[in-house]
Amino acid sequence: MKAKTVLPAVAMTAVSMVLTLAVVVMWLGTAVPWMVALVVGLGIDGGWLATLAYERRLAAQGDHSMPVTAVGWAFGAVATGVLVAHALTSSSSAAWLAVAWLPLAAKALWLVHGLWEHTALTPRALESIRGIQQEARDEAAVARARLRAEAATEEARLTAVTGAGARVARVQAETAKTLAEAWSTLETARAGEETGKALTSVTTPVTPGVTPRWELPVWGPSEPVGTPALEAAPGLTDDALDALVDEIRHSEVPALSYNKMSTRFRAAGHSASEVRLRAAWKRVAA
Incomplete structure (x- = not known):
C-alpha cells in the first residue's frame, strides 16, 4: 500500500x-x-x-x-x-x-x-475494522431476513384467518338459506286449507270424539319470560300467605325456623317475594 x-x-x-x-x-x-x-x-x-x-x-x-x-x-x-x-x-x-x-x-x-x-493503520487494525464491518453487514442481513420471515408469516396467518372467516360466512349463509326454506315450507303447510283436514283424518281413528287443533310453529322472534313477568302474575293475599306460613311453620315440633320454612315454602311451588315472606313470618311469629 x-x-x-x-x-x-x-x-x-x-x-x-x-x-x-x-x-x-x-x-x-x-x-x-x-x-x-x-x-x-x-x-x-x-x-x-x-x-x-x-x-x-x-x-x-x-x-x-x-x-x-x-x-x-x-x-x-x-x-x-x-x-x-x-x-x-x-x-x-x-x-x-x-x-x-x-x-x-x-x-x-x-x-x-x-x-x-x-x-x-497497521494490518491488525485494518483486520479489526474489516471484522467490525463484516459483523455489521451480517447483523443487517439477519435483521432483513427476520423481517422478511415475519412478514411472510403474518401474511400467511392473515390469509388463513381470512379464508376461515370466508368459510364460516359461507356455512352461515347456507344454514340460513336452509332454515329459511324449511320455515317457508312449514308456513306454506300451516297456511294451507287442507292441512288441518288431512291431519285430522289421520288422527281421528286413534282419538275418536276428539278434534285436534293443528298449529305449526311460526317463524319469528321470541321474548324470554323474566322475573318481572313472574312478579306480574297474581300471587297470594296477605291472609292466605300468613295462613300458609303458619301451617308450614307448625308442621313439625318444635316449630321450624325461618330458613327451613322458606325452603319448604318454595319447594311446595308457592311464589312470594322475600320481603312479603319475611313480613308474614314476623306476623305469624308475633
Missing part, C-alpha cells in the same frame, strides 16, 4: 530534477561556462533533495518542521521559475510550459504521501 503513494512521488521528483538540471545547463550554458551552469543546476536539485530528505526524516520520527517545509517549497518554486523563464525565452514556449509544473507536482505528491502516512 505504501508503494502506491511513494513511487509516483519518487518518479516525479527524479523527472523534475533531471529536467531542471538540463534546462539550467542549456539556458545558462550560452552565457556562462557549462561547468558553472552544471553547478547551479546541481545546487537547485541538491537543495531540494536535501530538504526533502530532512522532511522525510522528521516524518519518520512523527515530527514536522515548518521552516524546513518552507525551504523545500522555495526550492520547488525556484525550479519551477527556472523552467517557466526558459519556456518564455525559448522558441518552443508551449512545450516547455507544459512541463514547467513538474517540480511543484513532485512536492504535492510528497505532501500526499505524508498525509497517507499520518492516517495509515
